[in-house]
Amino acid sequence: MWSDDELTGDEVLGHHAWTGGEGRGEDGDGGPGGVRCGHPLIYPVPPEDLPTPLRGRTAMGHRYVGALFAFDLDPVRGSTGARFEVALTGPGCRAVRLDADGDSFGLVPSGPGSAVAARTAAVARPGLLRRLAMRRGGPRVWTTGAQSATFGWGYEDRRGALPRAYAMHALLEIPADATEVSGSLSVQVAGAGEVTGVPFTEPLRPVAENAAAVRLCMAADVVGYSRRGNAETEVLQHDLVRILGDARRAAGIGDGRVRPQPAGDGQFTVLPVGIDESAVIPVLLRELGERLAERDRGRAAAEAMRLRVALHRGLVKEAPNGWVGAAAIAVHRLLDSPPLRAAIGDNPAATYVLGLPDVLYRDVIVPGVQPPAEDFREMTVDLPEKGFVERGWLYLGPAVFTATPPSR
Numbered sequence: 001m002w003s004d005d006e007l008t009g010d011e012v013l014g015h016h017a018w019t020g021g022e023g024r025g026e027d028g029d030g031g032p033g034g035v036r037c038g039h040p041l042i043y044p045v046p047p048e049d050l051p052t053p054l055r056g057r058t059a060m061g062h063r064y065v066g067a068l069f070a071f072d073l074d075p076v077r078g079s080t081g082a083r084f085e086v087a088l089t090g091p092g093c094r095a096v097r098l099d100a101d102g103d104s105f106g107l108v109p110s111g112p113g114s115a116v117a118a119r120t121a122a123v124a125r126p127g128l129l130r131r132l133a134m135r136r137g138g139p140r141v142w143t144t145g146a147q148s149a150t151f152g153w154g155y156e157d158r159r160g161a162l163p164r165a166y167a168m169h170a171l172l173e174i175p176a177d178a179t180e181v182s183g184s185l186s187v188q189v190a191g192a193g194e195v196t197g198v199p200f201t202e203p204l205r206p207v208a209e210n211a212a213a214v215r216l217c218m219a220a221d222v223v224g225y226s227r228r229g230n231a232e233t234e235v236l237q238h239d240l241v242r243i244l245g246d247a248r249r250a251a252g253i254g255d256g257r258v259r260p261q262p263a264g265d266g267q268f269t270v271l272p273v274g275i276d277e278s279a280v281i282p283v284l285l286r287e288l289g290e291r292l293a294e295r296d297r298g299r300a301a302a303e304a305m306r307l308r309v310a311l312h313r314g315l316v317k318e319a320p321n322g323w324v325g326a327a328a329i330a331v332h333r334l335l336d337s338p339p340l341r342a343a344i345g346d347n348p349a350a351t352y353v354l355g356l357p358d359v360l361y362r363d364v365i366v367p368g369v370q371p372p373a374e375d376f377r378e379m380t381v382d383l384p385e386k387g388f389v390e391r392g393w394l395y396l397g398p399a400v401f402t403a404t405p406p407s408r
Contacts, residue, residue: 005130005165006036007072013037013185013200018193035187035195038070040086041128042181042202045171049274054096054173063176064096065204070128070167071187078160081190084168085145085152088183090175095151097171098143099132131167138163149183162189179204212317216271216280217331220244220352223306223344225265233265236305239295240267243305247287251280261322268332270316270323277363281311282370285354289397292351296400304400307352308344310334313360330357333388339379340394349399355379361393371395 017034045064047055054064071084088094138155139162145151153168174181182201188194222236244267245255253271260269271280288309296304312334314327322328334340334355344353356365366373376393383389 005128007038007070011038011070013039014198016195016198018189018195020193033074033076033192035074035189036072037185037187037195037198037200038072038128040181040200040202041068041070042066042172042204044204051097057173058176061176062092063174063178065172065174065181067170067172067181068128068132068167069170069185070131070165071185073162073164073166073187073189073192075164076162076189076192079162079189079191080156080158080160082155082162082166083152083188084154084166085150085186085188086170086183087186088149088172088181090178090180090182092173092175093178093181093183094149094173095146095170096173098146098151098153099169100141100143100153128167131165132169152186212315212325213273214313214315215273215327216275216277217268217312217314217316217323217327218271218284218309219266219268219331219335220307220309221263221266221335223308232303237262237264239305240265240307243288243291243295244269246291247284250287251283253280266335268323268328270318270328277313277360278368281360281364282368285371285395285397289351293398293400296351301348304351306344306350307397308335308340309352309354310340311354311356311360313357330388330390333383333386333390334381334392337379337381337383337392339381339392343394343396347396347399350396351400352397354395354397355381355392356395358391358393365393 015034015036043066045066047058047064050058050064054062058064069084069086073082086095139157140155142154143151144154151170153166155162155166172181180201180203182199184196185198185200186194186196220240222240225233225236228236241260241262244260248258248269248271249255253275257272258269260267288307292305292307310331312327312331314325314330316323316325316328318324334357337355340353340355344350347353361373361376365371365376376395379392379394381388381390381392
């Protein structure tokens with residue numbers, strides 16, 4: 001399935017008629033037809049998001065940007081193949097990576113899942129990203145010209161049913177002092193004709209530090225906090241900050257990459273763009289259980305620090321008074337949900353209870369090894385008063401106590 005969203009308005013670089021060919025293309029008015037080229041979408045890719053072999057080249061005067069190229073074909077009768085080519089004209093510019101489909105681009109069904117995809121989502125309109133994601137059942141596609149200034153994508157469908165809307169992704173290497181990316185676009189469609197040498201020049205615009213991006217959100221609350229005295233709650237706050245920070249650092253997330261929001265008995269943190277969730281989440285959960293168990297080993301059960309924890313993923317943005325976005329709200333809905341409260345109350349030996357949405361369970365837990373997917377229990381969080389319903393999964397952290405501490 002392919003997205004049929006057409007390029008419109010300022011997205012259109014130009015509409016160009018076919019030259020040569022057999023004249024099997026036509027526009028909506030019965031004319032000879034052609035191709036609508038979109039303005040290339042250029043966005044910065046910081047060093048930490050680059051493949052490891054490229055990171056060292058940033059110190060050698062190189063800079064990296066992602067580029068999305070989009071095209072709309074007028075209807076073509078019975079064509080079995082199309083070829084899209086980009087020729088960069090700036091000195092020192094080349095494509096170092098070309099993606100042939102949405103999976104290698106890093107998209108997942110619920111939204112962007114890779115660093116490059118997340119940064120694109122911050123500036124691209126949804127229809128353009130859907131073109132990359134919806135390639136199942138589409139024509140065979142291949143790339144040519146990686147590591148050079150002239151590169152492209154070919155499509156073949158022997159049924160003669162080529163799609164009309166296209167998008168392709170490339171990672172470009174450019175000089176560090178470049179202020180724009182320029183070049184030309186060419187399109188060839190079997191039986192219809194060709195369009196060659198369509199010039200483009202796109203200025204480089206930095207993405208603001210607080211731009212919207214897809215991120216992993218984490219929230220935690222201390223169980224039974226309000227029942228403690230002042231001296232004990234001060235200790236709990238100190239230990240909560242320390243334990244959550246230790247768990248993040250063990251997962252490779254340094255203190256300078258996050259700005260946790262304190263809430264007395266809890267903490268909300270939006271993790272950095274582009275983390276490998278399949279590596280980070282298992283380490284976070286393991287370290288959280290181990291450090292909570294270490295803290296409470298030898299203490300009376302009533303003095304234990306037990307947590308409710310929730311994870312969620314989505315497009316969020318930092319605003320003047322905190323993070324905004326559906327995921328920032330949903331993670332707290334999971335955290336405070338009746339299933340999590342019941343689970344921590346019914347399992348007094350558990351160090352923590354975790355809730356996460358179905359998409360994280362499918363993307364991270366099911367393909368992983370630890371924690372085992374079979375240790376998760378399905379739940380539905382239904383909060384009519386909040387207008388919130390979500391399928392999720394519940395997981396109990398390691399057990400420490402046999403006695404019953406205060407439950408909730």
